[in-house]
Amino acid sequence: MTTSVALVGNPNAGKSTLFNALSGLRQRVGNYPGVTVELKKGRCTAHGTEFELIDLPGTYSLAARSPDEMVAVDLLLGRRPEEPKPAVIVSVVDATNLDRHLYLTSQLLELGVPVVVAVNMIDAATAQGLNVDAAKLSQQLGAPVVPIQANAGVGLETLMSAVRAAAGTAPPTGPAFPEAFDAVAAQFQKELSDELPPVLARRALIDVGGYVEAWLVERHGNRFKALLAGARDRLAAAGHAVPGVEARARFAWVKAAVSAAVTRPAERPVTRTDRTDAVLTHKVWGTLVFLAVMFLMFQSIFLWAKPLMDLIGGAQDALAGAVEGALANGPLRALLADGVIKGVGGVLVFLPQILILFAFIAVLEDCGYMARAAFLMDRVMSKCGLSGKSFIPLLSSVACAIPGIMAARVIENRRDRLATILVAPLMSCSARLPVYVLLIGAFVARPGAPAWLPGVVLFGMYMIGFVVAPLVALVLKRTLLRGEPPVFVMELPAYRRPKLGAVLRRMFDAGWAFVLRAGTIIFAAMVLVWALLYFPYTDAAGESYPVRIEAAEDAAKEQAPRLKELKAKEQPTDAEKTELEALEAAAALPDKLNGEWKRQSALGRAGLWMEPAFNPLGWDWKIGVAALASFPAREVIVGTFGLLYDSGDVDPKSIGDDTADEDAKEKAAGFVAALRDDWAKDPVRSKYGVPVALSIMVFFALCCQCASTLAVIRRETNSWRWPLFTFVYMTALAYLGAFATFQIGALIVG
Amino acid sequence: MLMPLDMLRAGEWAEVEEVTGQPAWVGRLAELGIRNGARVQVVQPGSPCLLSVAGCKLCLRGGECAQILVRPVPGASA
Numbered sequence: 001m002t003t004s005v006a007l008v009g010n011p012n013a014g015k016s017t018l019f020n021a022l023s024g025l026r027q028r029v030g031n032y033p034g035v036t037v038e039l040k041k042g043r044c045t046a047h048g049t050e051f052e053l054i055d056l057p058g059t060y061s062l063a064a065r066s067p068d069e070m071v072a073v074d075l076l077l078g079r080r081p082e083e084p085k086p087a088v089i090v091s092v093v094d095a096t097n098l099d100r101h102l103y104l105t106s107q108l109l110e111l112g113v114p115v116v117v118a119v120n121m122i123d124a125a126t127a128q129g130l131n132v133d134a135a136k137l138s139q140q141l142g143a144p145v146v147p148i149q150a151n152a153g154v155g156l157e158t159l160m161s162a163v164r165a166a167a168g169t170a171p172p173t174g175p176a177f178p179e180a181f182d183a184v185a186a187q188f189q190k191e192l193s194d195e196l197p198p199v200l201a202r203r204a205l206i207d208v209g210g211y212v213e214a215w216l217v218e219r220h221g222n223r224f225k226a227l228l229a230g231a232r233d234r235l236a237a238a239g240h241a242v243p244g245v246e247a248r249a250r251f252a253w254v255k256a257a258v259s260a261a262v263t264r265p266a267e268r269p270v271t272r273t274d275r276t277d278a279v280l281t282h283k284v285w286g287t288l289v290f291l292a293v294m295f296l297m298f299q300s301i302f303l304w305a306k307p308l309m310d311l312i313g314g315a316q317d318a319l320a321g322a323v324e325g326a327l328a329n330g331p332l333r334a335l336l337a338d339g340v341i342k343g344v345g346g347v348l349v350f351l352p353q354i355l356i357l358f359a360f361i362a363v364l365e366d367c368g369y370m371a372r373a374a375f376l377m378d379r380v381m382s383k384c385g386l387s388g389k390s391f392i393p394l395l396s397s398v399a400c401a402i403p404g405i406m407a408a409r410v411i412e413n414r415r416d417r418l419a420t421i422l423v424a425p426l427m428s429c430s431a432r433l434p435v436y437v438l439l440i441g442a443f444v445a446r447p448g449a450p451a452w453l454p455g456v457v458l459f460g461m462y463m464i465g466f467v468v469a470p471l472v473a474l475v476l477k478r479t480l481l482r483g484e485p486p487v488f489v490m491e492l493p494a495y496r497r498p499k500l501g502a503v504l505r506r507m508f509d510a511g512w513a514f515v516l517r518a519g520t521i522i523f524a525a526m527v528l529v530w531a532l533l534y535f536p537y538t539d540a541a542g543e544s545y546p547v548r549i550e551a552a553e554d555a556a557k558e559q560a561p562r563l564k565e566l567k568a569k570e571q572p573t574d575a576e577k578t579e580l581e582a583l584e585a586a587a588a589l590p591d592k593l594n595g596e597w598k599r600q601s602a603l604g605r606a607g608l609w610m611e612p613a614f615n616p617l618g619w620d621w622k623i624g625v626a627a628l629a630s631f632p633a634r635e636v637i638v639g640t641f642g643l644l645y646d647s648g649d650v651d652p653k654s655i656g657d658d659t660a661d662e663d664a665k666e667k668a669a670g671f672v673a674a675l676r677d678d679w680a681k682d683p684v685r686s687k688y689g690v691p692v693a694l695s696i697m698v699f700f701a702l703c704c705q706c707a708s709t710l711a712v713i714r715r716e717t718n719s720w721r722w723p724l725f726t727f728v729y730m731t732a733l734a735y736l737g738a739f740a741t742f743q744i745g746a747l748i749v750g
Numbered sequence: 751m752l753m754p755l756d757m758l759r760a761g762e763w764a765e766v767e768e769v770t771g772q773p774a775w776v777g778r779l780a781e782l783g784i785r786n787g788a789r790v791q792v793v794q795p796g797s798p799c800l801l802s803v804a805g806c807k808l809c810l811r812g813g814e815c816a817q818i819l820v821r822p823v824p825g826a827s828a
Contacts, residue, residue: 208773
């Protein structure tokens with residue numbers, strides 16, 4: 001027999017700390033259809049009783065304004081089909097700020113469920129000279145009160161025994177409202193003749209424009225609107241206009257309880273938080289510290305993640321090599337080596353960045369700095385209709401949109417959060433860099449071009465993201481995500497020392513969520529594109545391409561020493577010259593065959609068929625196929641280009657990387673030359689090489705060519721609608737952008 | 751004398767007299783302690799501004815501060 005216990009409290013009350021301290025590693029994340037909130041569930045055993053704990057999202061009151069906020073209310077009332085009604089509610093409050101936190105407690109006392117009040121951070125209260133008399137407070141509230149210190153594990157035993165004792169007892173009543181209010185509320189409930197809990201009927205009455213009201217209007221239509229207006233008019237006539245009546249009644253009750261049970265020093269001492277804030281929220285010093293913190297965060301993501309990512313890439317290559325050595329040539333081997341292993345590697349490669357970013361976010365949030373950063377950045381972000389909390393998610397997206405989108409969890413306002421998630425993929429992520437470097441190297445940095453030009457073009461590509469993302473956010477907030485401007489009011493919590501355990505847990509949760517739920521989709525997309533480029537794998541004569549390529553490779557390998565020898569000769573004879581040519585052709589044969597194969601694959605044919613759509617962008621079908629193939633992951637374009645231009649499989653990492661090994665560099669250089677040669681033969685691309693290259697770059701800057709991003713958006717928004725929307729709007733934007741770039745560029749050149 | 755909260759300078763104390771605007775917003779502010787009769791101190795003016803309310807720091811935007819009418823309390827402390 002387990003006792004279900006719900007933990008409820010204001011943000012910063014230390015609710016999650018208590019939850020972690022109680023349940024340890026016995027946790028899981030509950031998922032609820034239709035909402036973006038995550039509810040954590042855990043188990044703990046104390047005094048021989050098994051407790052099932054639910055950690056509800058932090059909230060200041062039960063006045064729900066969105067479906068997300070309503071989940072908590074419904075759950076506490078036992079109205080969610082997934083969960084039973086909790087046997088006990090633990091109301092977690094901050095001992096240093098009882099005036100505020102007991103407001104929510106007063107609402108919890110009315111839910112018809114026994115409540116235990118956990119007064120947390122009792123040590124901090126003592127340090128400030130506050131003295132909380134638990135017995136007196138309990139008497140005032142009509143519910144058991146247990147002082148605790150969740151971060152040190154103090155008082156938890158007592159708390160759980162109070163919870164066990166409270167289970168099954170008569171529920172408390174909470175503060176009294178004016179009689180006239182109760183009368184109107186009772187009449188309203190009767191007129192409504194709905195099987196609604198009285199608590200919800202009162203919420204509908206009090207919360208003007210709240211979620212319960214909207215939900216009942218949808219359910220009962222105009223009849224309900226008339227009833228509600230009548231009841232509110234009667235309340236106003238009686239001098240108890242909503243919503244003020246609730247705050248007055250509750251705060252009067254809270255004030256009485258606090259003044260009876262809490263003694264405080266005459267003068268509020270200047271705390272360390274006050275002194276720290278004098279610097280950290282200062283316009284100049286605070287901003288400097290903020291920039292330094294951001295720089296450190298970025299530098300760490302780039303520097304620390306790279307070796308780990310290389311390690312994952314190396315392991316992936318080694319594993320693929322082992323599979324290729326162990327299995328016979330054929331679709332199965334290719335599926336394992338190029339589909340499955342690359343697919344898994346493509347998922348895992350994001351993990352280092354996600355873990356590092358979340359370590360930073362956890363530390364910054366737990367110590368209380370995140371709210372200060374949001375405060376500092378709010379002025380800038382409010383210009384594009386977002387709040388300061390969107391800054392870190394958007395900035396992180398410059399490294400990679402995946403962790404950036406996951407970081408948007410810190411934004412409570414649903415519309416702000418969605419807008420941030422939807423524009424985050426527009427920021428120029430690090431996977432776009434190889435594409436930019438390749439094309440700039442091939443077409444912009446030509447002999448004779450000014451030395452500053454490549455840098456300016458690269459800078460311009462990054463600026464596209466920085467400019468377009470806020471603009472799109474602004475448009476979204478004015479159209480699709482329009483609504484009342486969010487109530488921007490944010491609490492700056494007291495500074496606290498972050499706990500290693502909590503930080504590790506955040507990292508683990510983020511990584512696990514990504515691998516488990518986004519990883520499967522990314523993996524599927526990678527395998528799909530592999531298959532589209534693999535099948536059909538026989539040529540016109542019915543011979544298998546992979547077999548032919550392997551034979552050609554073996555032959556080339558055998559002849560390599562002779563080729564080297566001939567190449568080294570200063571004055572070869574005519575016979576040797578012919579031999580050299582034949583050998584060189586044989587050496588190039590595998591890449592040529594590979595190109596032929598990819599061109600007649602399912603994706604290659606689709607590209608050929610779609611060529612008319614690519615023409616206005618200045619593209620031929622090869623560029624089109626490369627762009628199509630890179631929809632699951634944009635860095636793939638470099639490799640696909642390589643295949644299509646008969647240069648073999650070029651490693652995107654070797655492009656523009658001076659530390660790459662000689663072989664890879666030579667291959668990359670050969671590829672750039674092949675790309676230039678091919679374009680020189682074509683009437684459009686020989687004349688308009690630069691506009692075409694720019695048009696490709698703009699397309700990549702704006703397009704959502706990243707299955708991982710879409711998978712993460714799907715996971716974070718819990719719906720297919722938003723990833724679909726992101727994909728469509730970004731593709732349209734990219735097409736238009738590339739179109740405009742090429743047409744304008746062609747005008748200037750032509 | 752009544753004035754909007756954003757007229758106050760750094761360090762000044764005031765008593766909240768009236769909060770206007772969307773009911774949801776008024777309700778949220780009341781939950782956070784900004785309601786009729788509450789004492790607030792402006793820690794840092796501007797937009798967004800920093801307020802100290804009942805020992806807690808809150809951050810609000812200027813436009814929203816203008817909806818809160820206060821009566822300055824000279825030389826007071828909590």
